[in-house]
Amino acid sequence: MRMRTRSGPVRNENTHQAILEATAMLFAREGYDRLTIEGIAHEAHVGKQTIYRWWSSKGDLVAECLVAGMLLPDRLTLPDTGEIREDLRQWLTEIFRIIAEPETEGMLRSLISGAAENPQIGSRIRESLIGTDSVTGRLEAGIGQGQNLYEGAPFDEIAEALIGAVVLRALSRTPPSEEDAIRLIDAVIGPELPIPQSQR
Amino acid sequence: MRMRTRSGPVRNENTHQAILEATAMLFAREGYDRLTIEGIAHEAHVGKQTIYRWWSSKGDLVAECLVAGMLLPDRLTLPDTGEIREDLRQWLTEIFRIIAEPETEGMLRSLISGAAENPQIGSRIRESLIGTDSVTGRLEAGIGQGQNLYEGAPFDEIAEALIGAVVLRALSRTPPSEEDAIRLIDAVIGPELPIPQSQR
Amino acid sequence: MRMRTRSGPVRNENTHQAILEATAMLFAREGYDRLTIEGIAHEAHVGKQTIYRWWSSKGDLVAECLVAGMLLPDRLTLPDTGEIREDLRQWLTEIFRIIAEPETEGMLRSLISGAAENPQIGSRIRESLIGTDSVTGRLEAGIGQGQNLYEGAPFDEIAEALIGAVVLRALSRTPPSEEDAIRLIDAVIGPELPIPQSQR
Amino acid sequence: MRMRTRSGPVRNENTHQAILEATAMLFAREGYDRLTIEGIAHEAHVGKQTIYRWWSSKGDLVAECLVAGMLLPDRLTLPDTGEIREDLRQWLTEIFRIIAEPETEGMLRSLISGAAENPQIGSRIRESLIGTDSVTGRLEAGIGQGQNLYEGAPFDEIAEALIGAVVLRALSRTPPSEEDAIRLIDAVIGPELPIPQSQR
């Protein structure tokens, strides 16, 4: 049985890519709020209509960039050494650096702004954070390495609290320090056990 | 020697109030993004210039509304019964209701949007949450009522994680349930200890 | 013996006709200015390219419709009773009706608009009016029936003046009356002579 | 008793004038159809909204230019020597020159195009032609100087026929000659009387 497909030309992949790249570039340079469809169209050497044909809004477009991993630096993946506390510390330190550095300082906030406006962006962010192969999964794998990491612990909520704290920091523009990362980890998975071996 | 003060009329308090009220009303109806200076001016029967004379931007104006408590419902104060876990549960339940109800569903997200754009709003939110007489203070007062609430615990970060989790929920538009509140509390202050001292 | 014409497929006559009909229909409904190639293509179930293949512009297309007699009602032919004055009166009355009736009110004006933009339409209109077998011819045949209809009179110009007056009326949107028709005839071929020679 | 006028800024006359001038300039250069609001706004260093605030359409704007006498050359006034036939001849010759010269060739047609689209332009043209102090009036004053110029002749219709013939010429892009002017005059006011003195 044959699929009945419409005739006529088909989406131009070069164009598609050029638009995403222009979006990512301008997002990085201008931030979500100052991003304009016209600016993207111009930058990508593309007609506005071509953008509106495939995306219904600025938010949609940014969301696709986000899933394509074009908005945030690669360094944002949670490392995996087995030592959950250390992994989180490095990861948070990296994120905090992004929040603090003048160049990238607005990116996360911009993304939050986009998420507040556009459902797709919000979901994407949540999905990418709470997914199994992500923070939650790592926490689960670290059972026993923190007071809160026991069998059946609310891993999703712990992850949410962790990321949420980061988001809040970004919003309040309080540049975080290295120690803040450690304190935050203590806050969500409990402090390092004070009494070692014998306890076990 | 006397100070030379300028002659002429002084800020009209009625006008001031009318603008704040119009802002709050339109914020509730339209949300931060769709709020316009022109709309506020019209609603408050006021010239645009009168707004620009006293506030430098939409964000400023919204920030003042926020501190004046005109944007969020009163029911948002953290109760104080001495039972920290129960207080938090009620408080979160209330907030989750706001996030879930269609009428108010957008308000928090709108505030986040404002915070992302305007430093003042961000600080205001943080201040009002992490202040001594607020969540942090209450956590401190509840020492011993949760695994994470010990002497010298990172109370600020715990509060941050808690609020952050709420913010993230609002952003991702995942309507939270009653149990989510409990799990979140477990996540940040640890689960209710099933068996006490003897266990150790 | 058949002419050997170029090989390959030849213009599809159904398509051709469908385009003309769609054009005429939309011209009547929307007028020249609001007529669009895309609208015609859609209406005729035809690709835009098929239109551009055979006509260079909207004007061209309308011009062909015009010569095919698809744009103006049939009732527009100048009657021929031998009484030139009466023939013209009936003809003008008919045209004036077209100008006045709300339904058809815009058609002539639309055609003028097209003529102003597209040379072909202009020539077509002129040709069809000033041709021998048309107004001019009839005037010539009516020699002696009007002060201006003498041997060697400027028949072309008289016809031009007559039609021109109609065009001007259409442009100025002054709905003409029955008496206007008579006065116009008096104006271009002179009044009916009340008393002949002796008067002079 | 005082008139209560609205307070606030008042129409800026410089701006008003700049817009009209830009319109006239671009009309002459591009013609009615290719005239764009954006082009005018740019040329006049003015925001688009400022144009839309005072005129509802391109046609309105052109109409105002027309009455302000900014669209057609001054040389277009009907001369007045008492000799109606000679006056008309000079006047027509001038108009025919405008129709024929490549530079100005499109102006009249452009105006017709505008009239077809916009009622105001149509009326303006008619008004300025059929007014007492204009062609009609001159014809009336010339009673006796042409077969058709008798007491109670349909002067309006004669003027209409004359102008209409010119319009038709412009539309059909048939460059007229000097003799055409004479023939047209013969057509509308009758030929010069063949029998001189004795008759009078």
Place this chain on the structure above:
DNA sequence: CTCTAAACGAGACGGTACGTCAGGTCTTTCC
């Protein structure tokens, strides 16, 4: 009690961006 400077309502202004429509060209798939 007058004078005067600022506050005020109103809204014109030069702009930027919006989201839509259509033009004319080019490309893909169907018949």
Place this chain on the structure above:
DNA sequence: GGAAAGACCTGACGTACCGTCTCGTTTAGAG
């Protein structure tokens, strides 16, 4: 291999607000 469908770039449309700038009016001190 011609034609439908329609993607593409371009450019103009008319609208919404921006933040600044007059206007004329009102009003609260300073003198």
